[in-house]
Every structure is written in structure tokens, then in C-alpha cells.
Amino acid sequence: MTATDDSVHDRLADARIALTPAQVAVAITLLAALGFVLLFAQAPMLHDSMHNFRHAAGIVCH
Amino acid sequence: MLTRHLRRGLQAGAAGGLAFGLFVALLGNPLLRYVETVESFEGGHSHAHAHGGSAVGPETVGSIASVAGGVVFGVLLGTVAFGALYYLLEPAIPGANGTRSYLLGASGFLTVSGAPWLLFPPQPPGVEAVLATDVRVRWYLGMALAGALACGLAGLAYTRLRARRGRLPAVFGAALPFCVLPILAALGPAAPISSSVPAALAYVFRMVTVVGQVGLWFVLASTHAWLLRRDRIGEPESTDADSTDRTTFADTYRVLDR
Structure with a gap:
């Protein structure tokens, strides 16, 4: 399984074959949006409802 | 192969997320509720910081959310770190198969929490930061980036020195980038706070976090x-079984031939 790929470069090349740019873009956008909502969103409703989580996770940017 | 990596990352994330959700439910929420009662008892200073006068809604909604x-946080970290990043970085992470996961986990902790906490340690509600939020977010992300860079440099230094000088210099070289982090934190803005929570309680809260x-x-x-080990054990076994089948078949063939 790892015998054929032995560098980060090969892995990147493999990923580029396996995934289309659109798939990568969608995945990154989704993950970034999720992360932003969880950690940095300042909209009062979202922000307050996850207030405890943010404190419990030690994220202090709020 | 990519899909198998992503699936393992998602599964690890599900386990981590479940564990962290339990932690928030059983420890985080009750402790925070307690801190808030102490705070309102101590200072008479209402918990309206940064949340303005907006209706918080029932306490339970906040707890469930x-x-x-x-x-979701656990699933996100699992997918990004152990799905995507492990797939890409596996050849570059030093160590044996089992150790690599733990090394990546330690790097993840240092990046997401450890390095930023050097500058802004976790605080219970009631401890108010004086710095503006956007300044803190910028420094938080900066420290996270510095943590990720330090981990990458440490890995690079270890692999290079291990090949040329041996294990001890390699460990020493890998430790060096981490020494930069406290210096960077000292250079960052001082984070003055005004607290209405007793210091002992704030300490307990920090440690729990x-x-x-x-x-x-x-x-x-x-x-x-564990998933990696399981998948690796599963794979060679099937090929082994194939090859043993083939040899026994060949043996019987030879026997018949004779």
C-alpha cells in the first residue's frame, strides 16, 4: 500500500488524479465554513448557543 | 487509497467527536454553569460580556448546541488532520506506523490549542479580555500557524539529523523549533484581563480544558x-492466504505430478 508512494509529492500527485479541482474546492469550502461557524462566527444567535462549547474547548477568540 | 485514508479520518473523527461531546456534556456544561453562579454571586457583575443584551434563550438550548x-469539532479535526493531512504527510512523518498517528495528534494539539494557549490561556466566563476580539483572533491564528510551522520544522530536522548523526542529535534538533513558540508568545501583545472569578476556580477550569x-x-x-493496524493486518493476511493457497495448490500439483 505504501510501497508505491514514498514522498509527499507522490501523494499530492495521486490526489490530483483521484480528485477533480471542483471536488477539492467544495471540500475545502465546506470544512472552512464549518470551522468558521464553530470557532469565529460572531452572529449573536450562533455565538451564544455554542458559548459553552467554545469555553470548554479553550477557544478564547470571542 | 485516498478514500480509505479519508474514511479512517472520518471514523477517528467520529470517535473523537463522540468523546469530546461527552466531555462537554458531563464536565464542560456543569462546570460552566457552576462558574457562572459563582461569578454572579461574587461580583454582581452580570454575564453580559461580548454577548450584548441578546436573549440567550433557555440554558438547555445552549447546552445541547x-x-x-x-x-462536530471532533469530526472536523479528525477529517482534516487524520483524513486529509495524514494522507498527504504520511511519507514525511518520522516513526513507525503506530507512532505516526500519535505524532500527528500531538502536532494537532500543539497547533490548534497548545501554541495559541501560550498567549491566551483558556479562561472561564467572567474573565474578560481587554483586547479587541479581532486583534485576539488574528494573534490566535498567528500562533496556530507558528505551532504548525514548528511541528513541520521539527519533523524535517528529525528526519535529516537521524540519517546523518543518529538519534540523540535528531531529538535535540527536533526540540529546537518548539523553543521559538514561548519567545513568540512573549513578543505578542500582553493579554490583560479583568476577572470576577476566584483564581482557584479559574485554575481548575483551565486544567479541565x-x-x-x-x-x-x-x-x-x-x-x-487502531484503524490503521486493523486495515494493515487485514490486507497482508488476505494476500498471505492467497499465496499459501497457491503454494498448497502447487504442492498438490507436484504430488499429483509425481
Whole structure:
């Protein structure tokens, strides 16, 4: 399984074959949006409802 | 291969998220509720910081949303760190198969929590930061980036020195980039706070938070290491079975031939 790929470069090349740019873009956008909502969103409703989580996770940017 | 990596990352994330959700439900929420009662008892200074006068809604809604947030947080970290990043970085991470997951987990903790906490340690509600939010977010992200860079440099230094000089210089070289982090934190803006929570309670809260994050990354890394081991054991066994089948077949053939 790892015998054929032995560098980060090969892995990147493999990923580029396996995934289309659109798939990568969608995945990154989704993950970034999720992360932003969880950690940095300042909209009062979202922000307050996850207030405890943010404190419990030690994220202090709020 | 990519899909198998992503699936393992997602599975590790599910385990980590579940564990962290439980942590928020059983420890985080009750402790925060307690801190808030102490705070209103101590200072008479209402918990309206940064939240303006907006209606917080029933306490339970916040608790449930926080548990859900914990689960999603774990799944997110698992997918990004152990799905995508492990796939890309596996050839570059030093160590044996089992150790790699733990090394990546430790790096993840340092990046997401450890390095930023050097500058802004976790605080209970009631401890108010004087710095503006956007300044803090910028420094938080900066420290996270510095943590990730330090981990990358440490890995690079270890692999290079290990090949040329041996193990001890390699460990020493890998430790060096981490020494930059406290210096960077000291250069950052001072984070003045005004607290209405007793120092002992704030300390307990901080330690519980640290244990929670370390635990989350530990569960993520352990699950991932276990999944890797399981998949690796599964693979060679099937090929072994094939080859033994073939040899026994060949043997019987030889016997018949004779």
C-alpha cells in the first residue's frame, strides 16, 4: 500500500488524479465554513448557543 | 487509497467527536454553569460580556448546541488532520506506523490549542479580555500557524539529523523549533484581563480544558492508530492466504505430478 508512494509529492500527485479541482474546492469550502461557524462566527444567535462549547474547548477568540 | 485514508479520518473523527461531546456534556456544561453562579454571586457583575443584551434563550438550548458543537469539532479535526493531512504527510512523518498517528495528534494539539494557549490561556466566563476580539483572533491564528510551522520544522530536522548523526542529535534538533513558540508568545501583545472569578476556580477550569483537549487528540490518534493496524493486518493476511493457497495448490500439483 505504501510501497508505491514514498514522498509527499507522490501523494499530492495521486490526489490530483483521484480528485477533480471542483471536488477539492467544495471540500475545502465546506470544512472552512464549518470551522468558521464553530470557532469565529460572531452572529449573536450562533455565538451564544455554542458559548459553552467554545469555553470548554479553550477557544478564547470571542 | 485516498478514500480509505479519508474514511479512517472520518471514523477517528467520529470517535473523537463522540468523546469530546461527552466531555462537554458531563464536565464542560456543569462546570460552566457552576462558574457562572459563582461569578454572579461574587461580583454582581452580570454575564453580559461580548454577548450584548441578546436573549440567550433557555440554558438547555445552549447546552445541547454546545454538545453538538463538540461532536462536530471532533469530526472536523479528525477529517482534516487524520483524513486529509495524514494522507498527504504520511511519507514525511518520522516513526513507525503506530507512532505516526500519535505524532500527528500531538502536532494537532500543539497547533490548534497548545501554541495559541501560550498567549491566551483558556479562561472561564467572567474573565474578560481587554483586547479587541479581532486583534485576539488574528494573534490566535498567528500562533496556530507558528505551532504548525514548528511541528513541520521539527519533523524535517528529525528526519535529516537521524540519517546523518543518529538519534540523540535528531531529538535535540527536533526540540529546537518548539523553543521559538514561548519567545513568540512573549513578543505578542500582553493579554490583560479583568476577572470576577476566584483564581482557584479559574485554575481548575483551565486544567479541565487542557485535559479535555489533550483527551480529544488522544482519542483521535488512538482510534486512527487502531484503524490503521486493523486495515494493515487485514490486507497482508488476505494476500498471505492467497499465496499459501497457491503454494498448497502447487504442492498438490507436484504430488499429483509425481
